[in-house]
Every structure is written in C-alpha cells, then in structure tokens.
Amino acid sequence: MNWRKLIRHETILAVLVVVALIILGNQSDKFLTVDNLLNQGRLMTEVGLIAIIMTFVIVTGGIDLSVGSILGLVAILLGVFWKDLGLPLPVAIALGLLVGTLAGAVNGLIITRFRVPPLIATLATLALYRGIAEGISQARSVRGYPDWFFVLGQGQVLGVPTQLWILGIVALLATIVLAYTTWGRAAYAIGSNETAARFSGLKVDLTKLAIYSASGFAAALAAVIFVSRVSTTRSDMGTGLELDAITAVVLGGTSIFGGRGTIIGTLLGLVLIQTLKNGLSLAGIKSDGTIVLIGAALILTILLTNIFQRNGNR
Numbered sequence: 237m238n239w240r241k242l243i244r245h246e247t248i249l250a251v252l253v254v255v256a257l258i259i260l261g262n263q264s265d266k267f268l269t270v271d272n273l274l275n276q277g278r279l280m281t282e283v284g285l286i287a288i289i290m291t292f293v294i295v296t297g298g299i300d301l302s303v304g305s306i307l308g309l310v311a312i313l314l315g316v317f318w319k320d321l322g323l324p325l326p327v328a329i330a331l332g333l334l335v336g337t338l339a340g341a342v343n344g345l346i347i348t349r350f351r352v353p354p355l356i357a358t359l360a361t362l363a364l365y366r367g368i369a370e371g372i373s374q375a376r377s378v379r380g381y382p383d384w385f386f387v388l389g390q391g392q393v394l395g396v397p398t399q400l401w402i403l404g405i406v407a408l409l410a411t412i413v414l415a416y417t418t419w420g421r422a423a424y425a426i427g428s429n430e431t432a433a434r435f436s437g438l439k440v441d442l443t444k445l446a447i448y449s450a451s452g453f454a455a456a457l458a459a460v461i462f463v464s465r466v467s468t469t470r471s472d473m474g475t476g477l478e479l480d481a482i483t484a485v486v487l488g489g490t491s492i493f494g495g496r497g498t499i500i501g502t503l504l505g506l507v508l509i510q511t512l513k514n515g516l517s518l519a520g521i522k523s524d525g526t527i528v529l530i531g532a533a534l535i536l537t538i539l540l541t542n543i544f545q546r547n548g549n550r
Contacts, residue, residue: 245489248540249504252533256508260515267518274397278389278465280510281399282307282458282474284503287481288403288410289454291502292447294485295414297427297494298354300448302343303455303481305365307474310336310459312369315378315469325385333456339365340452344445362478366471373471381467389465399461406454411499419443427494484509487534508533 261268286303293300310332317328339361346357391398414420422443425433434440455474463469488505490497509530516526 245537246498246501246504249488249501249508249537252537253504253508253511256511256515256533260511260519263515264518267515272514274400276510276514277400277403278397280506281397281403282462283477283480283484284403284506285406285454285458285461286451286477287484287502287506288407288499289447289451290481290485291410291488291490291497291499292414292423293354293451294482294490294492295423295427295494295497296444296447297430298347298444298448299358299482299492300340300343300354300451301358301478302339302361302365303451304474304477305362305369306336306339306452306455307459307462307477308471309339309365309369309372310456311463311469311473312373312471314460314463316372318381319378325382329460332460333453336456336459337449337453340455341445341449343452344448347448348441348444366475369471373469375471378469379467381463386464386467389461389463399465402457402461407499407503414499419446423447424495427491427496429495480509483530483534487537489537 257268266272286307290300290303313335314328314332317323317331318325321328323331343354343358343361346352346361347354388398388402393401414423422433422438422440425436425438426440426443430440458477459473462473484506485497485502486492486505487508488498488501488503490501512530512533513526516529517523521529
C-alpha cells in the first residue's frame with residue numbers, strides 16, 4: 237500500500253477533528269455527552285446545508301455571498317405567507333422554497349447571461365435580498381406557529397434530531413451527484429478550465445444556473461429549519477452565515493479557484509469548526525479566542541496539505 241495515497245486533505249482534517257475531540261473532551265465533562273453532541277448537530281445543520289451546495293459553487297470556480305440574505309428573506313416571507321396572507325403553512329413553506337430557488341436562479345442568470353463575476357453579482361444580491369427582507373418585515377417578527385412545524389427544528393426521529401436526518405440525506409445525495417454523475421464531472425471541468433469545458437461540448441451555463449438555483453434552494457430549506465428551531469422569524473436571520481459556510485468548504489479542501497473539492501471534506505470542515513466553537517466555549521475561552529483558533533486551524537490544515545502534496549509529487 238502506498239501510504240502517500242492515504243495522506244489527503246480529508247485525512248489530515250479527520251485527524252485534526254479526532255485530536256480536537258480528545259483535547260476538548262478533557263477540558264469539560266459536558267463536551268462529549270450525547271445530549272451536547274446531538275445539540276451541536278442541530279446548530280450546525282443550517283450552515284451545513286448551505287455549505288454542501290456551496291461546495292458545488294466553489295468547485296466551478298464561483299462563489300455565492302447571497303445565501304445568508306436568501307435565508308433571511310425566505311424566513312420573513314414564510315411568516316408573511318402564513319400569518320398575513322392566511323395561507324396554509326405547508327403552502328407557505330412550498331412558496332418559501334420556490335422563492336429561495338428563484339433567488340438563486342437570478343444569481344445564476346446574472347452570472348451566465350450578463351457575464352458578471354460571481355463575487356460582484358452575489359455581493360449585489362446579498363444587499364438586495366437583505367434589503368427586501370427588512371423592508372417587508374418592518375422590524376416585526378412572526379410567532380405562534382403550530383406544534384407540528386417544530387418537528388423540523390426541535391423534534392427527533394429514532395432519538396436523532398430531525399434536521400440531522402435531513403442534513404445526512406442531502407449530504408449523501410450531493411456526494412453521489414458530485415462524485416459519480418455527469419453533473420459532478422461537469423462542475424469539476426468548469427472549475428478546472430471553463431473555456432476547455434465549453435469546447436468539449438459541456439453545457440456550462442446550464443450547469444452553473446442549476447448549481448446557483450440549488451444554492452438558493454438550500455438556503456431556503458435552511459431558513460425553514462431555522463424558523464422551526466427558534467420558533468420565530470426575523471429579517472436579520474442568517475446574517476454572516478455565508479462566511480461560515482465558505483469557511484467550512486475551504487477548510488474542507490475545496491479549492492477557491494475551482495476544480496477540486498469533496499463533500500466529505502466540507503462535512504469534516506463543518507464538524508471541526510462546530511467542535512472548536514462548542515468545546516472552547518465550554519472550556520471558558522471567549523469568542524474572539526475561538527475565532528483566532530479556527531483561523532489557525534484553517535492555516536495549519538492548508539499548510540500540512542501543501543507540504544504532504546509537495547513531498548508526494550517529488
């Protein structure tokens with residue numbers, strides 16, 4: 237067996253996760269309890285859903301900064317559709333998911349039809365969608381949802397939080413699509429060399445449009461789960477969430493220049509970030525110290541990967 241084949245970015249990240257669990261578990265008796273770990277799973281679901289689809293976006297060489305604003309917009313509209321317009325809650329949820337998908341499709345159209353760089357396009361829609369959400373909400377929040385709705389964000393299935401099942405299913409489907417389908421191979425090809433991908437006959441614009449639409453859908457699904465978990469809607473929901481998702485994807489080994497990345501790497505990055513946040517908080521370390529350590533973990537992981545890859549190529 238060639239041991240160098242085992243030294244992948246994901247392997248290094250998995251080792252760091254185990255080391256972090258052992259060290260932080262020794263700092264607090266509450267850290268490695270089942271209740272605490274399941275609760276942390278609940279808290280990372282919204283970011284996880286967005287990060288999984290963000291992996292596709294970044295693999296193509298793009299970026300989506302608007303996902304946090306889409307989450308806030310869909311959260312507000314969910315309350316408006318149900319409370320103000322009197323629609324049945326299932327219909328309101330379906331409309332919210334549709335709006336989120338359309339918001340992602342708008343990003344895709346701006347990028348593919350008008351050739352606007354993804355960073356600029358989604359930075360503009362970040363402000364646009366957040367502004368619409370705040371304009372609609374007028375600083376009001378919506379409460380009083382029926383009990384069945386809280387199953388999504390507060391319930392359990394077979395002792396595991398409902399949203400973790402959803403996250404697991406989405407992660408499994410995304411892994412299959414990215415690794416084993418023509419859509420996944422097209423995403424890698426676009427990120428590696430978009431011009432070559434076009435000459436090869438790949439439907440570059442259609443693939444990008446589908447991926448940005450999926451990113452909007454993921455943000456909308458995260459919004460529904462978020463509202464169910466906190467029992468209310470506010471226009472500032474999801475603020476800064478896009479940075480958490482991008483950090484998890486990059487920490488997981490996806491190249492910001494496109495062409496490389498895996499879903500398992502993103503999930504490991506997500507788990508490492510949540511582990512550090514929770515473990516350091518229980519150990520009494522302030523939030524600014526936690527941010528510093530997460531940044532250090534990001535740099536350390538990238539450096540170790542580069543060192544091993546460089547030695548492996550010699």
